Amino acid sequence: MPDLLLELFSEEIPARMQAQAAESLRKLVTDALVARGLLYEGAKAFVTPRRLALAVHGLPGRQADSREERKGPRVGAPDAAIQGFLKSAGLDSLEQAKIESDPKKGEFYVAVIERPGKATTEVIAEIVPEIIRTFPWPKSMRWGTGSLRWVRPLHSIVCTFGTDVEEPEVVRFEVEGIVSSDITRGHRFLSPDAFQVRRLDDWMAKLEAAKVVADRDRRKDIILNDAKDLALVHGLELVEDEALLEEVCGLVEWPVTLMGTFEERFLDIPDEVIRATIRANQKCFVLRDPRTGRLANRFILVSNLAASDGGAAIVAGNERVIRARLSDAKFFWDGDRRTPLADRLGKFEHITFHEKLGSQAKRIDRIAQLARDLAPQVGADPDLAEQAARIAKADLLTEVVGEFPELQGLMGRYYAEGENLPPEVAAACEEHYKPQGPSDRVPTAPVSIAVALADKIDTLVGFWAIDEKPTGSKDPYALRRAALGVIRIILDNDLRLPLSPVLVAATRPILGEAHYATHPHDVLKLESFADKLVSDLLQTLARRIAKVPADADPVAEARVEGLTMAGDLASDLLAFFADRLKVHVRERGARHDLVDAVFALPGQDDLLLVVRRVEALGAFLETEDGKILLAGYRRAVNILRIEEKKDGVRFQGPAEAKLLAEPAEDHLAAAIEVVKRQVAVAVKAEDYAAAMAALSHLREPVDAFFDAVTVNAPEPALRANRLKLLDEIRAATRGIADFDRIEG
Numbered sequence: 001m002p003d004l005l006l007e008l009f010s011e012e013i014p015a016r017m018q019a020q021a022a023e024s025l026r027k028l029v030t031d032a033l034v035a036r037g038l039l040y041e042g043a044k045a046f047v048t049p050r051r052l053a054l055a056v057h058g059l060p061g062r063q064a065d066s067r068e069e070r071k072g073p074r075v076g077a078p079d080a081a082i083q084g085f086l087k088s089a090g091l092d093s094l095e096q097a098k099i100e101s102d103p104k105k106g107e108f109y110v111a112v113i114e115r116p117g118k119a120t121t122e123v124i125a126e127i128v129p130e131i132i133r134t135f136p137w138p139k140s141m142r143w144g145t146g147s148l149r150w151v152r153p154l155h156s157i158v159c160t161f162g163t164d165v166e167e168p169e170v171v172r173f174e175v176e177g178i179v180s181s182d183i184t185r186g187h188r189f190l191s192p193d194a195f196q197v198r199r200l201d202d203w204m205a206k207l208e209a210a211k212v213v214a215d216r217d218r219r220k221d222i223i224l225n226d227a228k229d230l231a232l233v234h235g236l237e238l239v240e241d242e243a244l245l246e247e248v249c250g251l252v253e254w255p256v257t258l259m260g261t262f263e264e265r266f267l268d269i270p271d272e273v274i275r276a277t278i279r280a281n282q283k284c285f286v287l288r289d290p291r292t293g294r295l296a297n298r299f300i301l302v303s304n305l306a307a308s309d310g311g312a313a314i315v316a317g318n319e320r321v322i323r324a325r326l327s328d329a330k331f332f333w334d335g336d337r338r339t340p341l342a343d344r345l346g347k348f349e350h351i352t353f354h355e356k357l358g359s360q361a362k363r364i365d366r367i368a369q370l371a372r373d374l375a376p377q378v379g380a381d382p383d384l385a386e387q388a389a390r391i392a393k394a395d396l397l398t399e400v401v402g403e404f405p406e407l408q409g410l411m412g413r414y415y416a417e418g419e420n421l422p423p424e425v426a427a428a429c430e431e432h433y434k435p436q437g438p439s440d441r442v443p444t445a446p447v448s449i450a451v452a453l454a455d456k457i458d459t460l461v462g463f464w465a466i467d468e469k470p471t472g473s474k475d476p477y478a479l480r481r482a483a484l485g486v487i488r489i490i491l492d493n494d495l496r497l498p499l500s501p502v503l504v505a506a507t508r509p510i511l512g513e514a515h516y517a518t519h520p521h522d523v524l525k526l527e528s529f530a531d532k533l534v535s536d537l538l539q540t541l542a543r544r545i546a547k548v549p550a551d552a553d554p555v556a557e558a559r560v561e562g563l564t565m566a567g568d569l570a571s572d573l574l575a576f577f578a579d580r581l582k583v584h585v586r587e588r589g590a591r592h593d594l595v596d597a598v599f600a601l602p603g604q605d606d607l608l609l610v611v612r613r614v615e616a617l618g619a620f621l622e623t624e625d626g627k628i629l630l631a632g633y634r635r636a637v638n639i640l641r642i643e644e645k646k647d648g649v650r651f652q653g654p655a656e657a658k659l660l661a662e663p664a665e666d667h668l669a670a671a672i673e674v675v676k677r678q679v680a681v682a683v684k685a686e687d688y689a690a691a692m693a694a695l696s697h698l699r700e701p702v703d704a705f706f707d708a709v710t711v712n713a714p715e716p717a718l719r720a721n722r723l724k725l726l727d728e729i730r731a732a733t734r735g736i737a738d739f740d741r742i743e744g
Contacts, residue, residue: 001041004029004056004124005160005168005200008132009184011152012049015250017138021151022047022216024136025054032127037063038120046214048253049304050188053214055200059161063117072109075099082109089113121161125173128159132175148176158184158197168198186210187254189305211254211305220249226257227285227300234259236287236296239275248283252304258311260284260319264297266326269333270414271295274326276404281325282318332399336411337418341394348393356466357510363458364393366509371454373505377497378453380446381424388428389451391416395429409433424448435485438587442492452489453497456482461506464573483580490607491584499577500605503570574605581607585614593743594618600738609686616688617737625696632702633739636726639711643723651720653728659721664701664708671701672728679735691736698732 006029013021022045030043033056041058072085082094089111091097097109133148140149148154159180162168170182183194184203191210197203204214213219224238224245231238249255266274271294275286278299289296301318303311348360357363368389375385395401395412412429424447431448432455434440443452459482463469470479490497578599582592594614604610620626644650660666678694711726713719733739 001058002061002120002161002163003199004059004120004171005053005158005197005203006055006128007051007053007158007184007197007203008154009051009156009158010150010154013047013052013151013250015049015247017151018047018049018052018216018250019246021052021135021137025052025131028131028135029054029127030056032131033059033123036123036127037066037117038123047216047250048212048214048219049251050253051184051212051214053158053203059120062119063123065117066115068113068115070111070113072097072111074105075107075109085109085111121169121171124159124161124171128157128171128180129173129175132157146176154178156181156184158182158203160197160199162199164199186212187305190254213254216249219252219255220245223248223252223255223257223302226255227302230257230259230300231287234287234298235290236298237290238300239286239288239295241279241285244279244283244285248302251283252302254304254306256303256306256311258301258303258315259298260301260315260322261298262319262322262326266330267295267297269326269330270411272407272410273329273333273400273404276407277325277329278322280404282322284318284322329400329403332403336398336400336415340419341391341412341415344394344397345390347397354462354466357462360393362509363462364390366458366462366506367392367451367454369509370458370502370506371450374450374453374497374502375446378446378449378493378495380450384422384424384447385428385450385454387422388425388432388447389454391421391425392429392432392451392455428452435488436481438484442488444493449489449493449495453486453502456486457502457506458510460486460573460576461503461569462510464569464576465507465510469576479576480580483577484584487577487581487584487607491611494608496606496608498605499574499607500570503573507569575599577607581610585611590614591618591743593741594621594737597737597739597741600741601734612686613688613737616692619689620692620695621742623696625699626692629696629699629702630739630742632699632706633729633733635706636702636729637740640723640726640730643712651723651727653724653731655721655725655728659718660725661718662709664704665722665725668701668705669725669728671698672725672732676732676735679732683735688736695733695736698729702729 006025008025026043026045030040033040038059040056043054043056046053046055070089072089073081085091086093086097089097090113091111094109097111099107100110101107132150132154135150137149137151140151141153142149143153154175155178157175157178157180159171159173160168160182161171168182171180173180182196182198184197184207185192185194186207187210191212193210195206195210197206207214213222224240228238271286274295278284278286282299282301284302285300287296287298287300288294299318299322301315303314307314345361345364348364351360352358353360353363368386371389372382372386374380375382392409392412395415396408398411398415400411401408409430409432413426416426416429417423424445427445428443428448428451431443431445432451434452435442443449459477460479463477463479468477475481489495578595581599582595585595586592590611591614594617595610597617598604598610598613621630640651655665655669657666657669660669675694675698678697679691682688682691682694705725709722711719711722713722730739
């Protein structure tokens with residue numbers, strides 16, 4: 001079957017746009033072909049800095065003929081309806097239509113429209129120009145006097161169609177004066193002459209001869225393997241960088257790896273700074289000395305041509321630029337170390353974190369206090385935790401981080417180590433940002449944990465207080481990532497940390513600032529307001545002052561408002577944590593509905609215990625006992641709901657022993673009491689496996705009850721008592737989770 005080859009040859013396409021452009025071209029062309037009835041066997045896109053190409057295999061030579069019957073108006077319809085039907089169907093008169101009858105609708109006209117299929121080349125000539133004109137580049141440009149927009153000036157279009165055994169046909173069309181052909185060009189410098197191509201294999205072979213590697217993945221393999229080999233020759237190791245490899249692959253059509261050097265004196269700079277400098281400015285790879293584990297004073301660059309001098313001039317040029325950049329980096333590094341981190345903190349007074357949440361200095365104060373409060377709960381020294389929290393953000397004011405923001409935290413650790421601060425403090429400077437993504441490592445040192453939790457919780461509580469919550473796909477302050485970070489820190493470190501009191505405590509300083517932002521003319525002194533809130537906020541999430549005397553003073557009224565705000569904020573934020581936890585456990589293979597079932601119970605703010613309960617519940621529901629008990633529970637609850645709706649009352653246990661007429665219901669009532677006690681003891685001991693084992697003892701009594709007992713007995717008292725017994729089944733399971741929320 002025939003194949004299509006399409007190549008769009010232009011000036012250099014930015015590396016960051018190439019992969020998406022190749023995928024867009026493949027999808028747009030193949031979708032358009034399929035929409036016109038032209039199915040294909042396979043398609044592959046190619047992209048280099050100067051060309052975007054597509055090969056589609058196994059296309060038919062032409063569209064299939066089509067036949068359509070289009071129903072028209074009834075016989076005798078108004079003339080306007082008749083004329084509209086004839087026009088839409090392409091008929092000259094009603095004689096060309098046939099009449100069909102329907103028992104209900106009577107006789108009506110039907111147009112039989114037969115369309116011969118077009119040649120595939122005609123279809124391609126229709127769709128490709130439109131795709132080129134509307135191609136979804138992130139950024140595009142116009143050039144000359146034309147109106148066509150492309151990422152860079154488009155020079156030529158190759159479009160051929162044919163089988164392997166025949167001379168391919170050039171699909172003729174024109175886009176803004178660019179006429180399709182079978183002529184392309186090779187490498188800009190090494191083989192700039194035009195040449196003719198026929199089909200995919202011919203195109204790739206001739207491009208290779210013209211110093212162009214068309215396949216992106218092959219270029220990446222060449223770069224990576226040649227770089228490793230070149231490093232090995234000099235006894236060094238390549239520091240692999242997938243993102244840099246992707247970018248460099250988009251900069252060259254004929255990759256040639258070369259090695260350069262820089263002065264050893266620059267090795268005094270931290271490895272990460274050297275790497276960031278060389279990577280950002282020259283797109284070069286750094287090398288590691290396996291004997292020392294540190295970077296070597298060599299780098300690998302990827303040239304786009306094989307120079308006649310072996311690349312000596314190219315290497316010299318890169319060395320000159322890298323030497324200048326490393327000189328700047330060393331100047332920054334040396335200058336930053338002259339000013340202690342603690343001496344930089346005053347500048348944060350003049351830097352706004354958020355207009356409604358105050359300065360960075362206020363935020364650091366909040367984080368330091370919260371880290372100190374959290375320290376005993378995570379096994380950290382409170383003084384070290386507070387010290388680390390106070391200087392953890394100081395490296396944001398350094399020259400190195402100003403130049404390379406991605407090194408924030410890491411540079412803080414280097415500066416702290418240089419000042420001989422405690423190692424726990426230095427580590428926390430780097431680790432308090434972690435984890436920054438699902439694959440990032442989680443801090444394990446107690447001081448780092450305390451500061452990381454304080455940082456993330458303050459961010460969450462602060463933006464919740466000013467009602468800047470994530471909505472839909474929008475999360476400008478990365479609050480979902482912050483919540484997931486808290487979850488991972490707690491779970492990966494097996495931390496017992498009830499979140500409700502922590503969240504309430506974190507609102508202590510924020511409530512005043514948020515209140516002032518929305519009530520700027522409030523006569524109440526907010527500092528004293530926050531101080532008076534402290535003891536109440538830390539005691540319990542649920543505490544609210546329900547009544548305030550009519551003659552209460554403004555401070556008391558403000559305390560009521562503050563307590564209400566704190567409780568509502570913490571409850572809402574805890575629900576957000578539950579949503580994030582569902583995402584987290586689902587990625588680990590657990591059922592998200594079980595998280596809902598456990599969180600539905602009151603007081604579930606210890607994430608570690610929630611997950612352990614979810615895991616035990618999931619394991620139990622996989623057993624035969626669990627499946628049958630869940631079925632019995634649903635039967636009981638369905639009966640209860642129907643009868644409660646019918647009677648307009650709630651049947652709430654316990655059942656009265658004197659009304660247990662049948663042995664099966666007497667046996668069930670006794671079993672429920674035993675199970676409830678066993679579950680309560682096991683849950684208190686945090687032995688959820690034992691709790692599930694106790695719950696399994698209800699399976700047999702529940703089955704026996706439904707087999708032997710008629711719930712809706714004719715005697716009202718007996719019926720009500722049996723419905724109360726069903727409610728006791730629900731109550732027994734509520735010791736573990738809300739079974740109503742379990743799906744499946």
